[in-house]
Amino acid sequence: MADQDQRPAVELRRLVNGYQVSQCIYVAAALGIADLLADGPRSSDELAAAADADPRSLHRLLRALAAVGVLCEEDDRRFALTELGEAIRSDAPEGIAGWAAFVGRPSHWQAWGDLLHSVRTGENAFRHVHGTDVWSYRAERPEESEVFDRAMMTLTRSSNRAFVEAYDFGRFGTIVDVGGGNGALLALLLARYPALKGVLFDQPHVVAGAGEVLGAAGVAERCRVVSGSFFDGIPPGGDAYLLKAIIHDWEDAESRAILRECRAVVPDAGALLVIDRVLGPPNTDPAAKLSDLNMLVAAGGCERTLEEFESLFAEAGFRLVGATPTAAGLSVIEGAPD
Numbered sequence: 001m002a003d004q005d006q007r008p009a010v011e012l013r014r015l016v017n018g019y020q021v022s023q024c025i026y027v028a029a030a031l032g033i034a035d036l037l038a039d040g041p042r043s044s045d046e047l048a049a050a051a052d053a054d055p056r057s058l059h060r061l062l063r064a065l066a067a068v069g070v071l072c073e074e075d076d077r078r079f080a081l082t083e084l085g086e087a088i089r090s091d092a093p094e095g096i097a098g099w100a101a102f103v104g105r106p107s108h109w110q111a112w113g114d115l116l117h118s119v120r121t122g123e124n125a126f127r128h129v130h131g132t133d134v135w136s137y138r139a140e141r142p143e144e145s146e147v148f149d150r151a152m153m154t155l156t157r158s159s160n161r162a163f164v165e166a167y168d169f170g171r172f173g174t175i176v177d178v179g180g181g182n183g184a185l186l187a188l189l190l191a192r193y194p195a196l197k198g199v200l201f202d203q204p205h206v207v208a209g210a211g212e213v214l215g216a217a218g219v220a221e222r223c224r225v226v227s228g229s230f231f232d233g234i235p236p237g238g239d240a241y242l243l244k245a246i247i248h249d250w251e252d253a254e255s256r257a258i259l260r261e262c263r264a265v266v267p268d269a270g271a272l273l274v275i276d277r278v279l280g281p282p283n284t285d286p287a288a289k290l291s292d293l294n295m296l297v298a299a300g301g302c303e304r305t306l307e308e309f310e311s312l313f314a315e316a317g318f319r320l321v322g323a324t325p326t327a328a329g330l331s332v333i334e335g336a337p338d
Helices: 008-016 018-031 044-051 055-067 097-103 106-112 115-121 125-130 134-139 142-166 184-192 210-216 252-263 286-297 306-315
Strands: 071-073 078-081 174-178 197-202 223-227 240-244 271-276 318-325 331-337
Touching: 008 018, 018 055, 018 097, 044 055, 044 078, 055 071, 097 106, 097 142, 106 125, 106 286, 115 125, 115 286, 125 134, 125 286, 134 142, 142 184, 174 184, 184 197, 184 210, 184 223, 184 240, 210 223, 240 252, 252 271, 252 306, 271 306, 306 318, 306 331
Parallel strands: 174 197, 174 240, 197 223, 240 271
Antiparallel strands: 071 078, 271 331, 318 331
16 A cells, blocks of 8 residues: 555544444455455456345445455456455454454444443443343344354454463363353363363353364363353352453443352462453553443443452452463453452
8 A cells, every 4th residue: 555644634534434444344254255255366246246245336345445455456356365354264263254244233333333422421332222231132133142252252263372371371270261152262271281170151052052162172071061140150169260351341330249259169279360451551552442442332341450450359359469461462360369
């Protein structure tokens, strides 16, 4: 791409118009364009036929994506993937196809469109737009739940190895993964540490596919799967309790309730391991601060500073031990029974 105009007003306009690029990538992910280009360049007409799209409109989308570096436009209206575009292939090892296909969906997109309401009132935008919270909304709409689950798996694939590389989970005997989804992180931990045992705990429909994930990793015999809600009690028997991307989904009252359920089962010599973003100092880390707004708009929770985690831990009966940053932008925040 040619050098861009760096005047403040022009740069600000690029930021303002960022939603256009988001929607373009969302549509490409929803249509599976990157997968259709996996074997090499194809014409826009070929892609339109394969994706069941209007040829002229798809060509306009593709050339816009090429202009921002996601695709490369070649002669004869042919398009190829760039390094950026490779990341929206569904089989990319650290791709974001699932996330891209989620963030542009009407339910999520409309909630972000109501950010002004949240900022004015402090209320959750998703609930205001849809009349219910995200969890109930998805529970009643299996298609929405499936899209969200794929988005979370996308983020999990790109971040789990960073946690394993940054923190020594091998010093524990049994880890209970609270709200652990389909067991992807626990499978990675058990494969990395042969002496480690695990307990996967999440809602019944979430852990339904865990057997396949754990079996594929060859760790099913060392992992027990338990279903339930973390508001109603957490399985005992672990010496470390892991909550990845759970606490940031909730405001303080609900977060305290979850952590107190953990405190009821964490042994005196055990550990609480919360994996979440830690908000940094002013004028830094836009990813964390935009994620905080996403919590306001969507799930209804928030990102926190380390001091806020320390206070939250103390109110639930834990003391803060420390926080280990990872390459994924999240930290392993460790607590111990107080």
